[in-house]
Amino acid sequence: xxxxxxxxxxxxxxxxxxxxxxxxxxxxxxxxxxxxxxxxxxxxxxxxxxxxxxxxxxxxxxxxxxxxxxxxxxxxxxxxxxxxxxxxxxxxxxxxxxxxxxxxxxxxxxxxxxxxxxxxxxxxxxxxxxxxxxxxxxxxxxxxxxxxxxxxxxxxxxxxxxxxxxxxxxxxxxxxxxxxxxxxxxxxxxxxxxxxxxxxxxxxxxxxxxxxxxxxxxxxxxxxxxxxxxxxxxxxxxxxxxxxxxxxxxxxxxxxxxxxxxxxxxxxxxxxxxxxxxxxxxxxxxxxxxxxxxxxxxxxxxxxxxxxxxxxxxxxxxxxxxxxxxxxxxxxxxxxxxxxxxxxxxxxxxxxxxxxxxxxxxxxxxxxxxxxxxxxxxxxxxxxxxxxxxxxxxxxxxxxxxxxxxxxxxxxxxx
Numbered sequence: 001x002x003x004x005x006x007x008x009x010x011x012x013x014x015x016x017x018x019x020x021x022x023x024x025x026x027x028x029x030x031x032x033x034x035x036x037x038x039x040x041x042x043x044x045x046x047x048x049x050x051x052x053x054x055x056x057x058x059x060x061x062x063x064x065x066x067x068x069x070x071x072x073x074x075x076x077x078x079x080x081x082x083x084x085x086x087x088x089x090x091x092x093x094x095x096x097x098x099x100x101x102x103x104x105x106x107x108x109x110x111x112x113x114x115x116x117x118x119x120x121x122x123x124x125x126x127x128x129x130x131x132x133x134x135x136x137x138x139x140x141x142x143x144x145x146x147x148x149x150x151x152x153x154x155x156x157x158x159x160x161x162x163x164x165x166x167x168x169x170x171x172x173x174x175x176x177x178x179x180x181x182x183x184x185x186x187x188x189x190x191x192x193x194x195x196x197x198x199x200x201x202x203x204x205x206x207x208x209x210x211x212x213x214x215x216x217x218x219x220x221x222x223x224x225x226x227x228x229x230x231x232x233x234x235x236x237x238x239x240x241x242x243x244x245x246x247x248x249x250x251x252x253x254x255x256x257x258x259x260x261x262x263x264x265x266x267x268x269x270x271x272x273x274x275x276x277x278x279x280x281x282x283x284x285x286x287x288x289x290x291x292x293x294x295x296x297x298x299x300x301x302x303x304x305x306x307x308x309x310x311x312x313x314x315x316x317x318x319x320x321x322x323x324x325x326x327x328x329x330x331x332x333x334x335x336x337x338x339x340x341x342x343x344x345x346x347x348x349x350x351x352x353x354x355x356x357x358x359x360x361x362x363x364x365x366x367x368x369x370x371x372x373x374x375x376x377x378x379x380x381x382x383x384x385x386x387x388x389x390x391x392x393x394x395x396x397x398x399x400x401x402x403x404x405x406x407x408x409x410x411x412x413x414x415x
Contacts, residue, residue, distance in 0.1 A: 036063035037315055040091035042071055042302065048336045056322045062315050075100075075378065082106055087307040089316045093142055094302045095133055096199075096381065099372040101305065102136035108306040110140045113313070119321040125341050133369050134303060142303035143320055144341035146332075148265045149367045150203070150288055150297045151359055153272075155260035157282040167261075167286040171204065171232045174261065174289045178241035181260055190241040192250050192259035193233070195389055198381035199298040199370055200263065204229035206368060209293030213371045219380055219409040221402065228291060230388065230402065237392035244393055251275065254283075263288055265300065266360050270337025285359045287366070299367040301341065339364075371414050383408045 041049045046068030053064050067088065069077055074097065081087035082104050093101050101107050114120050120143050122130040129144045152174075154167040162181055168174035178190025193200065205212055210225020236242050243259065251268065253259035255276045269285065288297045304323060306316045322328055329340035330348055339360055340346050351357055373380050387405040390396040 035312075036065040037090065037312055037319060038065045038067060038088040039319075040067050040069050040077070040088045042069055042074065042092045042094065044068060045336055048332075051335060052328065052332055053319065053322070056319060060315075060318065062319070064319070078104060078106060081307075085309065087309075089307055089310040089312050090319060091305055091307060092145060092302050093305050095300060096370050096376045098133075098142060098303065099136055100375050100377070102139075102141045103374055106305075106308055107141040108308045108310070108313070110143070110306065113317055114140065117317050117321050119324050120317070124324060124343060126343060126346070128299070128369075129301065129341055133299065133301065136372065142305040143324060144301065145304045145323065146301045147299070147339035147341045147346070147360075147364060148267070148301040149299055149339075149360060149363045150199070150263045150265055151285045151363050152288050153254060153262050153264055153268060153283065153285055155254065155257055155279075155283050158257050158260040167284065168289055169286075169295075171207065171289045171291050175232060175235055175239065175241070178236060178261060179239045182239065182241040187258065189243050189253075189259045190261060191236055192248060192253055192262040193236060193242045194250065195246050195385065195393075198377070198385050199300060201226075201229050201233050201384060201388060202370060203288065203296055203298045203368075204232055204291065206296040207289065207291035207293055209291070213414060217413045217415040219371070219373060219412040221384075221406050221409060225291075227402075230391075230398070232291075233388050234392045234398070255279065266339050266356070267337045269356055285356055287359065287363050294366055295363075297363050297367045299364070299369045373412050373414050380409050380412055 039049070039053075046066045050064070050066050053066075056062075057064055071094070074094075078101065087106065093107075110120070124130075125134075125144045129147070134140055134142050134144055152167055156167070158181065159165075159167070159177070162184065164177050164180065168177050174191065181190030182188060202212055205223075205226045205228075208225040208228045210223050210229075212219060212221060212223075212226060214220040237244070243253070248259070250259070250262055250264065251271050254262060254268075255272060272279065272283065287295045289295060304320055306313065306320070310316055324342060326340070326342045326345040326348070329342050329345040330351060333339055333345075333351065339357070340348075340351075345351065346361070352361065370376060370381075383405055387401040391398050391401050
């Protein structure tokens with residue numbers, strides 16, 4: 001895809017702009033007023049984020065220190081930062097952790113600040129993102145940053161070779177196709193289930209017309225719709241259609257054809273295109289399969305938030321406003337493969353001319369956020385995966401495993 005912002009590509013070197021990468025935070029809360037802004041960026045996107053903010057650094061004269069925090073290391077980093085009182089100035093927060101960060105008191109409430117920063121106003125973002133996905137207990141504590149939904153990736157060439165002429169549109173079709181593809185021989189599979197992916201069984205439940213939250217806001221796994229999701233999830237393992245090793249590499253598995261179907265986010269498309277350009281035309285994306293209801297996916301985006309006791313509030317909000325501009329978000333899609341949240345960026349004609357983006361946009365129209373229960377990743381989400389993986393991988397009695405899950409989640413609420 002062509003460059004959206006030529007100026008950013010022609011920016012001065014990182015050294016000249018004063019950008020730095022550090023393996024650990026120096027602590028924005030205790031930094032001097034004139035010190036650099038420390039930004040925690042999740043995963044391995046630190047270098048790309050440096051490129052993105054380079055024009056702002058040059059124009060503002062404010063240095064930015066980018067700290068790349070592994071997704072599986074954020075809980076420990078948060079605990080340490082809250083205990084010490086010294087965190088970053090800005091940080092990326094995955095939606096599944098928004099409630100956890102807010103409950104820990106790590107995020108600055110922003111409602112009183114937004115009037116002075118029109119670029120951060122709710123009308124710049126889609127309704128479902130600006131409200132439900134940015135606030136906790138009615139208080140705005142973050143600003144939308146990345147629109148991330150899950151879609152179905154398929155190696156259409158491999159499906160065609162095995163008599164499958166289109167990506168599966170339902171979970172029943174996917175299970176049948178996956179079993180066919182797994183029959184190609186030893187070490188070949190039809191589908192890949194990440195054993196760490198707690199949203200998957202949730203949107204399987206949604207696709208059956210159900211929910212895991214009852215009318216009173218309580219977690220509820222005792223429903224026929226969730227039971228059907230368990231059938232699909234564990235059935236794929238029972239069919240021998242998915243790899244059982246926990247360290248399976250989804251990108252390489254897809255590129256090699258070992259696992260020619262999987263569900264992931266738009267970032268995977270960039271990884272495939274960059275790593276295996278020779279596969280162009282041999283793979284596609286489509287909406288996630290439907291169950292007995294609609295093809296509903298998860299909105300798994302991430303937000304940017306201001307650390308609760310930063311002494312560089314103005315600079316942090318100015319950078320946050322820059323990051324929310326349509327041009328900046330379009331540039332981030334180009335260099336990192338993650339979709340915008342700004343409504344004008346999402347409506348960009350060049351962006352929407354990409355056939356893959358058209359599918360992402362279609363799926364975003366039927367996507368929901370995970371319930372904002374306390375500590376999803378370490379609590380309900382972890383218990384959900386423990387139950388399902390114990391059945392699928394260890395042969396635990398299904399009824400016992402689900403009853404244990406129901407007992408552990410009893411009394412957990414979004415309220």
